[in-house]
Structure formats: structure tokens, C-alpha cells
Amino acid sequence: MTPEEFRTYGKQVVDWIADYLESVEQYPVRAPVAPGEVRAALPAHPPERGEPFEAVLADLDRVVLPGITHWQHPSFFAYFPANASGPAVLGDLLSSGLGVQGMLWATSPACTELETVVVDWLAELLGLPERFRTDAHGGGVIQDSASSAAVVAVLAARQRAGEGRHRMYVSSQTHSSLEKAARVTGVGAENVRVVDVDPQTLAMDPEHLDRLIREDRAAGCVPTLVCATIGTTSTTAVDPVRRIGEVCRDHGVWLHVDAAYAGVAAVCPELRWCNDGVAEYADSYVTNPHKWLLTNFDCSVLWLGDRAPMVEALSILPEYLRNAATSSGEVIDYRDWQVPLGRRFRALKLWAVIRWYGAEGLRAHVRRCVELADGFAEMVAGDPRFELDPHHPFGLVCFRPLWPDASAAEADAATMELMERLNDSGELFLSHTKVRGHVVLRLAVGSPATEAKHVEAAWRRIVKEYEAVLANPR
Structure with missing residues (x-):
């Protein structure tokens, strides 16, 4: 493809993306295809001769688009948001172009x-401590995901802890990536200890953590890393980072703070309470701009208070990578801050987002999502047929329908049926979790395109389908 051909087709692609974002609301939120349907619509063998790019764009409309679940749809309320904004897309394009x-x-x-x-x-x-700056002893690095960040944090914690049977500490609400990190790094899933949570708030119990660490140390194990979460995946529960940090400092254990979803809320001063204790106690901290901060996937930022253990754990310098700048010790080589050797120029899209929106625009986005989530929670709380989880400080609301005279198992089955009916409608997309013994529904507001009318329409559809399940369960 010549530069001139690239210019021609590049303009068509940008127009296609702009048209898509402008009209995304016309599509069903969840892809209405059956397993294998997209594959069946594609040729079984690659083309022998090259095809015009028009053919690629035609199949994008004919084959690919019908199989897309539209994460940028204003009525996409499942999981957590995965925002894609114009500045971020353009930043990614520049990154791809520079190669x-x-x-x-x-x-x-x-x-x-x-x-x-x-x-x-x-x-x-975000109001994070000075020691997390790259011109201090710590620093930040863009990873592909919080899962990769967890692996790096565990490796750094192992390096600092020294030899022995390493132990990690999580709660039942901690993201599964921490157990995977234990497997990947050789700690082993069998050495991951599960700390009790408060039955109401689902936050980690620092007293139980302290007891487990004392037991393990007495048994000859090496307490290595504790993961505290700010905004758990199921319900956005917030662990008491300060009290957990005090336990970690008493025992010399690495504190990793997983704020993958909710950490970016700290752009708003009134939400900065969520990071209480981070400045004093966190050894590492991760949050994902690619969730709620208008930066398309993948862009997860990991900070460390002291980068030395991480670099010691990850740095390998073969002869073919030796160069004067590295040998001088005056530069950062980010290959030593991640598991892969190669890395993309991800910073361009985050740079474009921060410059386009500014602090003011980022705060406005987060505040608007919180306001919309609060409005939805009020509608749920006002209907006696539904039960609201009262903890919803960010953009996620958890709730469950009440099914008269149903057993626990029957109620869970009815809730899942309700969710499937809603998602099959194409008008909205919800996800679920299970907490305190019940299946609950999750509605997460995060898209820049979502307005009050979309949230209100979602509630009307939820009530309508609830009544339909009551009257005629499948």
C-alpha cells in the first residue's frame, strides 16, 4: 500500500469509525449471533492474490459488525466500561503509524x-504520592492490563522478600488475576491465603489478615504480598487500605493496591477518599484508564514506590541490547518494567486524552457517570419489588429482583432468566455476580454517550421484563 493509497483508504476508515460512533445506538447492544456464525460467513482459506481494501470494508459491514457487542453503546451497562474516545483512537492511530x-x-x-x-x-x-513519580525512587509504567501489573508486582515483592515459601493474601472479592499471578510467578495457588471480609461491606478484615500472617510466619513461610482492592469487580467494595497498610508495615509485607476500575475516580477531589492510606503504605498501585478514563484498551498504569526490586527481578541484558544510554544508568528502559521485551507506544493515546479533556473534562465525565448511577439507584430503592445494594459510590449499582415465595435457588434462576431476557432484547446489556449467597445484577455507567434517558429506559425495560418473568417464566 503506497502512502497515497493509505491516505485514500485511511480517510475512508476514519469516516467509517466516525459514522459508527455516531450511529452506534441503532444496533442491538449485545451481538445477536450464534456460536460459529461469524466464522461460517468467512472464507475457509486465505486469498491467493491480494484484494482491494474496499472488499475488506465491505466484509466489515457484512460479517464483522453483526457479530460485535457494542461496548461504546450508551446502553452498554455490563462488566465495567471500556471507553474509546476520539482523542484516544487518534492517539492509537499515531502509535500504529509510527510503528x-x-x-x-x-x-x-x-x-x-x-x-x-x-x-x-x-x-x-489522582493525588498519588511523590514517591510514585518517575523522577523519584519509584515511577509509573503503562501495562496492557491490571493482570500483567499484578504479575510484575508479585515478582517485585518476591524479589524483596527473598527465598522461602512465599505466601500471598487476598480476599474472596479480590480479582482472579491475583491467583493467576501466583501461578505464573511460581508462588502457587496453594500459597494464596483468603482473608475474611466484612459480611456487610465485603471489605477485607485487617484483623484476620494479621492473624494469618502471624500463623504463616510461625510456620516458617514468607509473607510476601497483600492485595487490597479499591472497587472490587463484583460490587466495587473498598478495602480499608490504611488499616491493611499498617498490618503490612508491621510485618514487612509488600502492599499491592488494585484500583483497576475505581482508581481513576480520584481525579475528583470529593472521591479521593478512596485512596486513603495509599500514600503512606502502598508499595504498588494500579488503575486502568482504559476502563473509565476515556482511553481505549489497552492502557493500565502501574506505579511503584521503589522500582529497584522490580528491575532486579526483571532485568536481563543480552549483548544485542547493550547500548551507551543503558550503560550510563541515566535512562529508563521500560523492558525492565514488564514481562514482555517488546512494547507499543501506548502513552500517545493517554497523552492525547489528557490534553484533549484536561483535568476539568475528566472530572466532568466521572461526576456525570456517578450522578447517573445515583439516579438509577434511587429508582431501584423506590420500588419494593427490588433490593438495592446500598454501597454504590462510583458508577456501578448492584441490585436484585425479589421473587415472592421462591426458594433461594428458584430466585437465582429467575434473576438469571430476567437478565437473559433483558440482554436478548438488544436494548441494554447487563452482567451479574453472586454475593452474600444471592445472584445480583450489575448496572455500570461509564460510556461518554450515556445520558439520563438511557438509564431511565433501562429501568423501564427491567421492570417490564420482571413482570413478564413473574407472569410467564420460561
């Missing part, structure tokens, strides 16, 4: 230094 391999400072100095500035900017916007 940078940013494994070392020497392989593209701007790729590294722009990232150091952008992660420092974000740390400032």
Missing part, C-alpha cells in the same frame, strides 16, 4: 520519555 518498538530508551527516546511524563501527570491528577 515504534519502545523496549529501550535507545530504540526511541520519545516513546520512553513521553510515557514518564504522562504517568507522572496522571499520578498528579
